[in-house]
Amino acid sequence: MNFLNPSNYGYVPLAEWIEKYVKDWLFAQRPVFKKLSVPIESTLDALDNFFNFVPLPLVIIFFVFAAFRTNGIKFAIFTLVSLVFIDLLDIWEETMTTMAMIVTAVLFCCLIGIPLGIAASRSNVFEMILRPILDVMQTIPSFVYLIPVVMLFGVGLTPGVIAIIIFALAPIIRLTNLGLRQVTKGVKDAGKALGCSKFTILYKIELPLALRSIMAGVNQTLMLSLSMAVIAALIGAGGLGLTVYVGLGRLDIGQAFVGGLGIVLIAIIFDRITQKIIK
Template sequence: MSGCGVLNPFACGTLPLAQFVSDGLRWLVDNYRPIFQVVKAPFDTVLQSLASFMTSAPPLLVIIIIVLVAWQLASWRLAVVVGAILFFIGFIGVWTETMITLSIVLTALIFAVAIGIPFGILATRSEWLYAVLRPLLDGMQTIPAFVYLVPIVMLFGIGNVPGVIVTVIFAVSPVIRLTYLGIVQVPEEVIEAMRAFGANERQLLLKAQLPLALPTIMAGVNQTLMMSLSMVVISSMIAVGGLGQMVLRGIGRLDVGLATTGGLGIVALAIVLDRLTQALARRRRRPGEVWEHGPVAAVNRLFAQFKASSVQASVASETPHHLGSGGKGAT
């Protein structure tokens, strides 16, 4: 039964797929390494900008900014919760590592959204493109995350920037799928009404399809964020810093306290990012309604009150002068 034959054709020979992949990667590295360094440059620029601000800025300033953003996007209650979580992160001693992880996740999110949403839109315009993307996205979501590490190391090296690139590849699938799903689920009646009033494809996309698909698209962004955070620990194996590196060191040293502290930091950061993206996914009655509450609305009210009081003061200061001049004319 173990010999080559009809009942066991695989004993006659197998496809050397592993050798093909290894040879192909070596060929890419030997011939196109400068191209991969050029591809790496924008990731490096965005990551270094975010990381330098988040790690060098005073923690209280960063907390205030994030709390104000939470208040503007949702409510003061969420802002209080986010502030408490951020103070908890600082008090357990993982503030710097959390900021490094946050910069990596935000950089990956920026590029995943910049790649995913346009591809999702194009897939709604071309069935051929969606037919090509669908098996690719299935494979990207089912391949074990560890498999991505070896080719990324060979092509881009190790460190935080290759970690961002592998995170983008791993986490871009949900935003592509849900952008496509959100747009194709826009009611046909809306599309027909827009076209009846003379809307072109650009106006149809910007005025109807994207606004109606926004909750679904933001659900994809939320999933991309969560997948990016799940990749943080795995990508620490290629020298990516932050909380994932703490967890990896704790596992390697059997240090339960270190691993638990890093894990709690990841959980706390996941809660903050999840609540903020859920607030963005809520359906708004009007496009500008997000500015009608929160710190922006409070500043606008203060400015309006100051302007009204200054106008009243100027009117009050001018009134006696006019009355006095009128009285002298009468005498």
């Protein structure tokens, strides 16, 4: 008898259960989740309009100045050449849309992740519950995120950003929790001795001391958001990810390479600037 053959003893029809029960439930919740996505959609639309409205020279000057202040003249020159090159490749509008997506995703990751990290640092039980959830979020294939997002939010730019937020959320929660837990008890006791409230100790003492760890989480969230931008194009997200996806669909290697190169260049610029801010 072959004990490895499921037909000999039956099997657990998990796929059928999910298809029958979970799928119907998710579709029933779509109106609720559509309303929850309104703040993300509003922020994304505002940033997209803003980035595409600001004249190209002003954007270049801003990033060159930020690169110079954080990394010096050599990286400022690299930033200038990279942004001018992106414009010469005729993907400036797509780059600004991608930038709006990434800024929106990082903003909402911070709004969600930092409070969760603070809560995890305050409660061992909450951290114990949160840890396996974060493990799953960081190990599950990125394409899998698209399935519930499409079922709950449909397709388009906003669902793409929501998929990015879910994918990139874990690092900032983990590193906020880690940074706050590394603040020594003596420092917090000193604040208590001075009559500071718990909120004052958190705001004036713990968060400033944990800022380097929190900013490292922001940096990792930023990098994960950029990596997810291409995959999010599969559900209708625009920007450089759509350029890559369309190029691959048409077997246009040149177009796909140009879109990927644009993502690489802005990833390097964002990474180097935020890394120096951490230090």
